[in-house]
Every structure is written in structure tokens, then in C-alpha cells.
Amino acid sequence: MRRISLMEPILTEEMINSAVNALKNERFLKGKSVNEFENYFSEFTGVNHAIAVNSGTTALHLSLIAMGIKSGDYVITTSATFIATANAIAYLHAKPVFVDISIDTYNIDPQGIEDAVRKHGDKVKAIVPVHLYGYPCEIDAILEIAEKCGLKVLEDACQAHGAMYRGQKVGSFGDAGAFSFYPSKNMTVAGDGGMITTNNEEIAEIVRSLRDVGRSKAHQYLHEYIGYTARMNTVNAAIGKIQVKYLEEWNEARRRIAKEYNRKLDGMGDIILPPKCSSKIKPVYHLYVIRTQYRDSLKEFLESRGVECGIHYPIPVHLQPPYRKIGYHEGMFPNTEKWAKEVLSLPMHPNLSNTDIEYIVTCIEDFFRVVK
Ligand SMILES: Cc1ncc(COP(=O)(O)O)c(C=O)c1O
Secondary structure (H helix, E strand, O other): OOOEOOOOOOOOHHHHHHHHHHHHHOOOEOOHHHHHHHHHHHHHHOOOEEEEEOOHHHHHHHHHHHOOOOOOOEEEEEOOOOOHHHHHHHOOOOEEEEEOEOOOOOOEOHHHHHHHHHHHHHHEEEEEOEOHHHOOOOHHHHHHHHHHHOOEEEEEOOOOOOOEEOOEEOOOOOOEEEEEOOOOOOOOOOOOOEEEEEOOHHHHHHHHHHOEOOEOOOOOOOEOOOOOEOEOEHHHHHHHHHHHHHHHHHHHHHHHHHHHHHHHHOOOOOOEOOOOOOOOEEOOOOOEEEEOOOHHHHHHHHHHOOEOOEOOOOOOHHHOHHHHOOOOOOOOOHHHHHHHHHEEEEOOOOOOOHHHHHHHHHHHHHHHHHHO
């Protein structure tokens, strides 16, 4: 039977050679490939500083520390995300204040942010919007609220490398942006890895120190902060610095594939297609996600035909056990709860062929012929 995987990380000879070269000729940590990768990534994203760390979660965590988030602070975010977004807030003993998403984009609803600020007042210190599936949030509205209320903004761009809003890359709008290079992402470092992007010199300096055990620039054994062992390994950076060269080409392939899916799936069964691109919003389709009331049976059907699917994510963060313990429960965020019940991720990666897409669409057609 034909087998089509949901995602497929890319690793070429050029990347392997770069890794081997770094292993043979550079220091395992703080090698020159780390600097090179940071430079390429900051250039790609259009920011002054990019700081490589060991995961996207770390990128979020260290950015929040550098922004001054402390125990007892409230940080507004969404529950329609991977749990790491909220965990980074919780690590600081700050409270993740979830607000509902827009059911059209699956991203945080700016109106919900305003309501939460009105409700919690001065306790709120920051907003962490997530560009879910590589689809940019309503950044202008979010920045406006942040400006008005004196809040920091940390963009969770862990799924959105290269996504654009008003012609500018995400991760360059807020006080900082956080990226992940986990193997399923639009680009990887062949293992865990992350990047912090910022135009803020002070944030950049603090996270550079925090990732390196809080070291000062002045002396190797003078530690300014209680820091972390959170650097990116040189060998991973050596792969990342090659991957970033191809990212735009891969993102373009994803957009082409999404267009093809959209064309073929439009009007089929009860399928709701992903939110649309516009002149303002250029997504990168980290995932291609449809919605249907028949989500679970369609997934089972497709997998019986060799088409691997995913659910991102089946349990909203506010209903995960640690967050239930702090008072969140069913019924609080209706759009998010609906989203979690209906979303289905279809295979999406740059090497998906037209024949693969044709096969997947035919399977979906077969399914709806029986269901209807
Ligand atoms: C939206 C979002 N935030 C944060 C993370 C955490 O990234 P990492 O797995 O690299 O720690 C991920 C990745 O899995 C993610 O998708």
C-alpha cells in the first residue's frame, strides 16, 4: 500500500558534510557555526539579534526572563497551542491567562486580550501570541493593545519561520520572537534547537548570558545571573546554517502544495479549509489543517489507506492536568474547545508530490461519498 507521511525532515549531503566538518574542526560548543547560523537567521528574519539556544521552549523561557516576567505576574496567551507556550510562563511562577481564539484563524483574538487586561489590570505584564501552523496573528491589533497598556510582546513563532505580515517576517514585531527547530518544523537542526530574535539590545545581552550559565562578558567565571545550560551545540548549528539557506524555497513549496489542496478540497463534504492568504498575510503552512465534524473517522479512514494524519492539538492547554489544577475547566473557551475537536492535519512537507496530493484527495473524496 502507498504510504504518505505527515511530515518529512530534510537532511542532504551538504548538511551532513557541514556537520562532519564542524565536528572535526570546531569546538563542540560555541563553535563558529553557531555565530554563522545566528547571523544567517537574523538576516533571514530581519532583526538585529538572533541568539541560538537548545529548544523553542528555552527560547520562550529565557525571553520571558529577559523581559522581566516574575513570580505572580500574569501573561496573556492562547490555549490553542503546544503546551510549551504556557509552560514557559509557568516555569517563572507567573500565571498563563488564556484567552479564546478566533475560530476563523485559530490565533488569539485581540478582543479577548483587551477583555483580559480590563479584568486583571496591572497584574498583566506581557502577551505571548502564537502564530499557529505558520499563520501570522493579527499583529497590528496586538501591538496596539500592548502599547496602550504597557505590555511586553513575545511572539511564539515556533511554527512560523518566514511567515510574513505586511511584508515583514514574524518574530521581528514584538520585543522578542521564539523559534523552534524541532525535527518536524519548516527547518530543523537535526535535533532539538531554538532561536530568540530581537531588536532589543538589552534583551539580547541578557539571553546570551542566560543560555550560558549566566556568564558575564567580562570573565568566564563571573556569573551575572542564575543562568542555564541552554546553548545550541555547534554540530546542530552547522546543520541549521545550511537549512536556513533553503527555507524560503521550502516555504514556497509548502504554499504551492497548500494552494493545490485548497483547490481540490474546496466544497468537499463539510471541510473547512485553512484561513486564507492575503496581501497582508503570507503564511508558511507548517501544517495544513482542515476542520470537519467527522475528524476522527476521517483520520482513521485515511490512515487505513496509508495516509498519515495528525491532530494539533487534541487537548487544549487549559484542559491539560497542570492547568486544570490552577482552575481552568471545560466551557471556558468555546472556540478553542471546538477547534480541538475538529482539526485534522494532512500530510505537508516540501517533497509532497502532485501524485501524493491527488491520492490523498481521492481518499478524502471516497470517505465523504460514504459519509454523506
Ligand atoms: C507553538 C509552539 N511553541 C513552542 C514549541 C516548543 O518548541 P521545542 O519543542 O523546540 O521546545 C513548539 C514546538 O514544538 C511549538 O509548536
